[in-house]
Structures are given as structure tokens and as C-alpha cells.
Amino acid sequence: MAHDTDVVAEAEREAGIEVGEETARPVPLPAREPIDRSGQPLLSVQYVTRQIDGQTIIDNVSFNVWPGEIFGIMGMSGSGKTTLLRLLIGLDRPDSGEILFKGESITELSEDELNRVRKSMGMCFQYSALFDSMTVAENVGFAVRNRRDLSQDQRRRRVAELLDMVEMEGTEDRMPADLSGGMRKRVSIARALMEEPELVLYDEPSSGLDPIMACNISGLIKKVSTDTGSTAIIVSHDVPNLLGICDRILMLHDQKVQMIGTPDELREDDTPVVHRFVHGLGTADMTEHCSMR
């Protein structure tokens, strides 16, 4: 047991270095340039409120994400993280407030205009949302299926490259139904990255994965963002990994922004809810039951 935690801790520390014997393949984590926050934010969320069935799910939320940044969103289950991500990519519209992508408001855009904006975005869904009538390769290559500037061969190579990146090489012809939940997750990450989007939204990229793979995925997200200069917004419960790779993290609580800060600022914050969340403690009356932490 102790050995397992050691392994995980080590993997976390090395952020991305895989430890398994068979699959050992270090993902070298490149050094990150500091984020320039003086220019225009890539994404600007301003006073956004969303109600569903008369219930407020997101209440007056504002934040900016700058180009190249890895931005984490955490919060308790049901706190509206998925709802927020859906708003960011225009799957859903806010009741009030505004969302700007590269300075352009996307809240009032028609579906056609949104599609233009969405070409610069990728989204990885919480439950993968793979097309179950298509093979893995068709899923990953879906976004470029009609691109004339890419030959069949180039497309196939890019799909193989992406699958390799998420450690799913050789699964091109399998159907999503034949894959485990974690494998589907990884395929969906590859699919989101197909068009090299400027902004990638990850909804729980590591849920349902073993700790080593979760750590690898985190490392991968960081590597992709650093290599391509793309921006990532990651919704996750996996606090250690989130703290490990994010430049800044937003904590949602009671439908509102509880705090936005760097991992260090979050670690040091002593607001009870932030402290409990970051250090994995239950609410006061439950803490003793999970004192293993």
C-alpha cells in the first residue's frame, strides 16, 4: 500500500515521468515561459450568470484567461464546473453577462458564427462523448474529415501521432464500445487536439484513470500547451495534479468564484473551504473519518 502511494507521489513529483516497466516512456516537461498578462486576454468572462429551471447554477462569475495559460477550475461536485465550460464554448448561453473570445463577444453569436469561433477551440467531455458508430481513428480524425488540404495519408499520420501521444497507439480500428472508460477519455483528448486549437477545454480529463495515467495526462496537457503555445482550461477534482500543472486556479463555491490564484496562493490560503479542498479534508464533522490524509 505504502509502496503504491510512493510510486504515485514520485510520479506526481516528476510530473509526467512514467514509472511502469513495460510502458516506461518519459514525457520530458519543457520549461514554461512566464505568462504575459499585459495584453488582451484570450478569454474573458464577465459577470456571467446562468440559471436552469429557476435555479442559479453560475452566479456573477468573472475571470480572464491569457494566451498560453493553463487555467484550472475546481469546485465541489455539482458546483457548476461543467455548466461553466459549456458556456465558454457556446454550447449553452448565459442569462446575463458576457463571454469574450479574443475580444469578440460570443454570447450573442448565431450558431454559424459560433462555429467559426469553435474552430479555434477543442473540448474534451467529462464522459468522453465519443461517436459510438465510428472507429477510434474516425473519431479522432472527425474534425478534419473534409479538409481538402490534407491528404488521406497525412490525416492518417496525424491520427496515429495523436493516438501515440495519449498512449493509445494501434487502436485505430477499434470501436469506442470496446474501450475502457479511461481509454475512451484518452481518445477524446486526442480528438480535441486534432485541429491544434488555441484553447482546449478539458472536463475532468483524469477522472476514471489510474493515478499514474492521470498524472501522465496532466503532464501531456502541460506538454501540449507548452509545445504549441495553446491555452488550456482544466476542470478537475484531482487537486494534486491541478496544483502541479496550472498557472492559476479558480475555485467555484456556492455558484460564485471563491478564489483565483496561483497554486502556491491556494496552498497557503486559509479560508476554510479552500483549505479543506486543497488539502483534501472533509467538512469539520467528517474530517476524523478520513484522517488517513
Add this chain to the structure above:
Amino acid sequence: MLSAIAAFGAYILRGLEYFGETSELHLRTLVHLSRGNIELKPTIAQMASVGVSSLPIVAVTMLFSGMVFSYHVADQAMLLGAGGFVGWAVAETMARELGPALTAIVVAARAGSAMAAELGTMKVTEQIDALRTMATDPVQYLVVPRYIAGLATVPMLVLVADVIGVSGGYVMANATIGMTADGYFGSIPGNLEIWTVAAGVIKGIFFGIIIAIIGCHQGLYTEKASEEVGRATTRAVVYCIMLIYAANLALTVVLFP
């Protein structure tokens, strides 16, 4: 009393809403078609699926319907001394009514329900949302191929249905009143007008459209719960059948003035 009126009002409103939604879906489909936004691969797949999946049931249904109809007609015709017209009578009825209507109902049950179930499942598992995030309009990628499949395949199935129905009629006429093939089929060419067959095929086009739009609409508007997929599928078949019968009446009046 007041609550009854309110319930009736709600019913009417729901009906109008349904009409609005399906009309909008149809319009958006037509816009994509007019812009040539047609994806070949799913379209061919849908045509194969609708045609192949429905053909066996269409064949069986029409074979027995032709036999039953011919059984009644042959009997009557003999009494009236008009035995020579049995083939024509069966062919006329198949081409005008039974071919298109029965084919449409079989396709609605087989393919319309499949459309609702497939799209409903995609909706519930966020595959439709995934399409949208990849800048693909679900109407273009999912509805347009099914629409083309419906309006192209159902008329073809109607023609096949006509032939099988008439053939079934011959088997029965031969068995009951000993009608020869020459006597049965020979009465058709001189009497059955080509327009009658064409009108049945035109009905098939409209029925195909109804099946595709209603099946897809039920799928796309499925609420996010798995048990809703089953309900949407049932509703798709029920609405299709009701609308096919209503449209059949209107088309009959227009096509056979």
C-alpha cells in the same frame, strides 16, 4: 371545467410548439440541401440502412396484403363475370394506395424508430454537443443524410412493394380461381396508367420526408435521460403513422382529382 379548458389549451400549445419545431428542423435541412452541404459517407450509409433494413418487412407485408386483396377481388369478379380484370384491379389498388401507405408505415416502424433511437442516444450521451464543439451542425451531419435517405429510398421501396403486391395477388388468384399468368398480368398494361404508378411514387417521396423529419426531431429533442430515448422512439413511430395517414388523404385528393 376550467381545468379541462386549461388542459385543452396546453394541448393546443404543445401541438403548435411541435409544429414549430418540426417546421424549423425541416427548413434548416432544406437550407443545407440548397447550399449543397451534403456529406456523402453518412448519406450513403443511411440510404443503405433505410433501404436494406426495410426491404424484407416491406416484401413480406406486401406479399400477404396482395394475396388477401386478390382473394376478395377474385371472388367478387367471378360473381360479376369480370375475372379478366382481377390483375388490373389488384395493380391499381397497389399503385394508388396499398403500396405507398403500407410501405411508409413499415419504414416508419423500422427506420423512423431507428433514427429517433440513434439521435436520441447521441443527444443523451453528449455526442450531439461534441459535434457542435467540432463546428459541425448536427442538422447538416445527421438530419440531411437521413432526409435524403428517406426521400430517395421510400419511393424506390414503393415500386418494389407494388411489384411484390401484384405478384402476391397472382399467387392467390391462381390458387383460388385458377387464373393464368397471361390472364392476370395481361390485363394490367392496357388499363393501368403510368400516372397512377407515378402518383404512388410521389406519395412515397412525401412519406419519406415525414419519416425522416419526425424521426430526427424526436431524437434531437430527447430529454437528457436514457429512458427518454425509448419514449422518443415510440413517439416517433406513433406520430409518423398518424401523419402518414393524414398526408395520404391530402395527397390522394391532390394527385387523383
